[in-house]
Amino acid sequence: MPPDLSSEGHRIDALLRVSLGLTAALAAFFLLSLAWLVYRARKRASDAAPSSSAPSAYAFGLGLAVLVFGLIDLALAAGSRRAAVGPPPPDALRVEVLAQQWAWRFRYAGPDDRFGTADDVTTLNDLRLPVGRAVSMQVRSLDTSHGFFIPMLRARADTYPGRTARTWFRTAREGRGELACTVLCGDAHYQMRGEVAVLSNEQYAQWMNGLMEDQRRAAAAAPGSAPAWGWSWLP
C-alpha cells in the first residue's frame, strides 16, 4: 500500500492486513489439504486399497467449518465497524469538490468561512491541505459519475450527478500524493489526475494567502470572472 498521510488510515490498513492474512492462511491450509488428499487418493488407487468414508465425521467437520467461518465473519464485521470513521468533527476544514469530464475543481471557503461568496478560493487539479487538521469534503459531479480517490489519505467518495458525496479524514504527516478518478467517465478518464499535498501550517497559510492575493488581483482586473459553481455547505 502507498504511504499513509492520514491519521485514521492505519485502521483500514490493519483490517486489510488481518483479512488478507486470514484469507492467505485459509487458502494455504485448503490447498495443502487438497494436495494431500489427492496424493493419498491416487496412492490408494494404485495400491488397489479399499476406500473408506466417514459420513458422520464429514457432517461434524462441515458444522465445525461453518462455525469457524461464522466467527471469522463476525470478527471481521466488528473490525470493519471499529475502523469506520463516523461523522466529521465540526471544526474540520471544509472543501468543496466539483468533478467534471476531465478535471477536479476545489473550492475553499476563504476568510468568511462561507461558500458561494466572493472571497472563495478555487483551484484546478491542485489540492493542498494543512497538516494535523480534519478535512471534510463534499463532492459533486457536473456531468457523469466520477470516483474521488486519494490513496495516500485512504479517502474515497463516488459521486453521481445531482447528489453530494462526502468523505473526511485527518491529515497526520506532510507529504505529496495524487488524486485519481476510479469510476469510468469517458475517453480521458485516465487523465483525471490531481495533485495532493499535505503542507506544514506555515506553508499552507503562505500558499492560501498567495492564492487569495492572485484572486483579488484577477477580480479587480476583470470583475465577475470568478468561477461560480459553489454551493452552500450541506449540514
Place this chain on the structure above:
Amino acid sequence: MHPADRRTALLTLLLACAGASLGALLSLLIRWQLAFPGRPLPLLGALLYPDHHGAVAASSYPALFTLHGTVMIYFAVTPALSALGLVRLPPMVGLHRPAHPFLHRAALALYALGFSLLLLGLLSPFGAPAFGWTASAPLSTARSPGAGATLWLLAVACSGLGALLGSFDILSTLVVARKVAWSRLPLSAYGHLFASALNALFLPILLGALALLFSDRHLGTAHFTHPLRQGGDPLVYQHLFWIFGHPEVYILILPVWGALSDSLARAVDRPPALARAVVAAMAAVTLLSSLVYGHHLLTAGLSPLLVEGFMALTLLISLPSTAFVASWVATLHGASLRPDAAASYSLAAVAIFVLGGLTGVPLALVSTDRYLHDSAFVVGHFHLVMAATVLLGLLAMSQDALPRLGIRAPSFAVSRAHAWATALGALGVFLPMLRLGLGGAPRRLYDPSLYRYLSPLLSWQRAATAAAALLVTAQLLWLLAWWRGRR
C-alpha cells in the same frame, strides 16, 4: 441425442468459442497497453491502429474492456452454459430431449443475432460502445452518441432474452418433464435448476433496465440523468443493474459448482459426500445472491445501516460456500482416485475457486472496500472466480458433453497438461492484479504510468501480461487434446 438438439448445441458452442476467442484477443490488447503503455502492439498494431503508430489509442481503450466484458459474459459463458445444459441435462432426468427444444433453438438465434449486432456496432460512425460492461448512465446515454452504443443495448438484450428462453426450457425440463425423483438427481442438475431460477427472476430486470436506457437515449426520457435538472437519478440505474448483476455471478457459477462435485465424485467412483448439504447450500446461495447486490454500492453513499446490512449478508455467503468446499474435501477423503480429464479440470477449478472466493472477504468489509473499491483487486478477485473457475468448470463439463455431440473423447495426458497450464496461467494473470489493487491501482486506467504512486508497480503489470500471453497460448492444448483423442 436428437439430431436437431445436437445441431443447436454444436452451433451454440461454436458461437461461444468465437466469443471467447474475441474476448481473449481483446484481453491481450488491454494487457499489452497496461504493461507497455503507448508502445506499438506486436503483430496486430499496424492493422488495428494505423493512425497511432500501432499503439492502442486512448480513445479506443474503454471500448476494449467494454467489449471484453460484454463478449465474455453475454456471448461466451452464457451461451456455453446454455448449450452444455441442453446436452447434459436431459439424460440426467431420464429424457432424450428437453421439454421445449425450440426454446434453445430460439436462444441460439438470439445469441447469434446479438453477437452480430455487437460486431456491427464496431463499424458505426461514433465507434464502439465505451461505457464498461455495466453501461452506467448517464455515461451510456447522454454521453455516448452514436449507433454503436444503441447496438450494444440491443445485443445485450438479445443475449438476455436468449438466456431467459433457455432457462424456461431448463426449468420445464427439470420441474415438469423430469422422470427421475428429486432425491436422485445429480448435483449438476441442481446447479442448472437454481441458475435457471435466478435467470427467470432477474433477467427481466436487466431487460427492463436496458429498455429504460434505450428510452433515455432515443425517446427523450430522463430516467437516469440528473435529479435536480431533469428528475431522473443515475443511482437508480446502479440499483437496477446490480439487482441483476449480482445474481448473474451465481447464474454463471452454480452449474459449475454442481459439475465440479459430480466429476470429482465420478473420478472416485462414489456419490458426492454431503450431497444434501450441498443442495441446501445451493438454495441458500441462490436466496442470498438476490439480497447482496448492494455490496457493489458500498461506496455510493447509501445510508450506513443499509451498507452494514449488505456487508453482513455478503459475509453470510461464506457459510454455504463452506459446504461446497467441505463436500469436495470429504468426497476425496479416503477415496481411491482414478483421475480422468474432467477430474483434472475440476481439481484445478476447485483450487482456484477457493482462492477467488476468499479474496472476496476484504471487498465485502465496508472499511477495507473504502480503499479497494473499483481497484485492480476487484478485477483480480472476480476473474479468479468468473474467468478461471468458470472456464475450468466449462472444460470439465465439456468432457462428457462433446462426446455426446459426436466429437471424439480427448487425450487425457494433454487435457491434464491443459488443465494445469490454464490454472497456473490464470494465477499468473490474476494474482498480480490483487497486488496492484493493494497498491491503490484503479481499474480501467488507460495509462497507469501517468501516476507517480503507480509507477513502481509496473513490473506487476508486466508479469500479468506475460502470464496472459501464456494463458491464451495454453488454450491451444485444448484443441490438441481433442485432436489427439481416441475414437
